[in-house]
Amino acid sequence: MLKLYGISASRALRPLWLLEELGLAFEHVPLDYRDRAVKAPEYLEMNPNGRVPTLVDGELVLFESMAINLYLASRYGREAGLWPATVEGEGLAYQWSFWVMTEVESHLLAVLMHRRMLPEPERDPGKLARSEGALRPAFDVLDGVLAKRPFLADAHFTVADLDVAAVLSWTRPARFDLGPWPALAEWLAGCLARPAFDRARRR
Numbered sequence: 001m002l003k004l005y006g007i008s009a010s011r012a013l014r015p016l017w018l019l020e021e022l023g024l025a026f027e028h029v030p031l032d033y034r035d036r037a038v039k040a041p042e043y044l045e046m047n048p049n050g051r052v053p054t055l056v057d058g059e060l061v062l063f064e065s066m067a068i069n070l071y072l073a074s075r076y077g078r079e080a081g082l083w084p085a086t087v088e089g090e091g092l093a094y095q096w097s098f099w100v101m102t103e104v105e106s107h108l109l110a111v112l113m114h115r116r117m118l119p120e121p122e123r124d125p126g127k128l129a130r131s132e133g134a135l136r137p138a139f140d141v142l143d144g145v146l147a148k149r150p151f152l153a154d155a156h157f158t159v160a161d162l163d164v165a166a167v168l169s170w171t172r173p174a175r176f177d178l179g180p181w182p183a184l185a186e187w188l189a190g191c192l193a194r195p196a197f198d199r200a201r202r203r
Contacts, residue, residue: 002026004068005043006033006052008203011065014166015053016203018069018159020196022076028203066097066163073159082162084154092153093160100164103138107131108167112174135176143181150187157191165191 004019006012007030019026031052037043038050047054047063055062055072062068070093077083084090110131114123142164145152153160168188171178178185191197 003029003056005029005031005047005054005056007031008201010052012053013169013200014065014163015055015068015072017166017197017200018072018077018082018162020199021082021162021194022072022080024076030203066101069159069163070094070097077159081154081156082159084158084160086154089153089158089160093158093163096152096160097163100167103141104135104164105167107134107138108170108174108176111135111176112170115174132176136180139178139181139184143184146183146187157194161187161191165197169197 002019002024004012004015004026006016008016010033016028031037031043033052038047038052043054044050046056046061049063051063053063053065053068055068057071057075060071062071073083073093074090084093108131110127114125114128114131151157151161152164165188168184169192170176171188172192178188
């Protein structure tokens with residue numbers, strides 16, 4: 001049976017969401033990234049970074065949330081339509097999964113931390129402003145694409161949409177106004193309204 005380590009209040013939300021979409025039986029080990037157990041020798045043998053998530057599928061052990069998701073969708077999601085039906089769609093799934101990590105994730109995490117999460121004395125208004133500024137052109141790119149088509153890699157929801165939406169779900173707790181990007185906002189609302197997302201975030 002598949003086994004996934006991590007809690008939903010972490011990057012483990014991404015594979016948790018995909019596993020819920022796939023309807024696969026799996027063992028969830030709700031390992032908190034703040035727990036000393038992530039530095040235990042037996043866990044470090046699986047994930048030498050000492051972070052979550054980690055996926056175990058038989059003899060295969062994977063870390064990095066996007067690698068886990070692309071693997072799961074490719075191996076188990078073809079019939080469910082979560083893996084794109086064409087090679088071109090596969091390329092787009094890789095593109096958008098890498099794009100959201102390089103262009104969005106760190107900036108959006110900084111907005112979340114410096115607007116909401118960190119204690120007031122530790123918040124840096126300058127870093128908050130710079131991170132918000134860095135997100136605007138990225139959101140322009142995504143909004144422009146979604147104004148022309150309803151999904152990122154196929155005619156329907158796939159792992160590409162899930163991967164990008166999972167990162168952009170942080171816009172909600174970060175109170176990042178998506179009003180200037182209506183196509184993006186509508187697409188994200190639809191992705192996050194999926195029942196599998198709700199189930200995943202409750203884990």
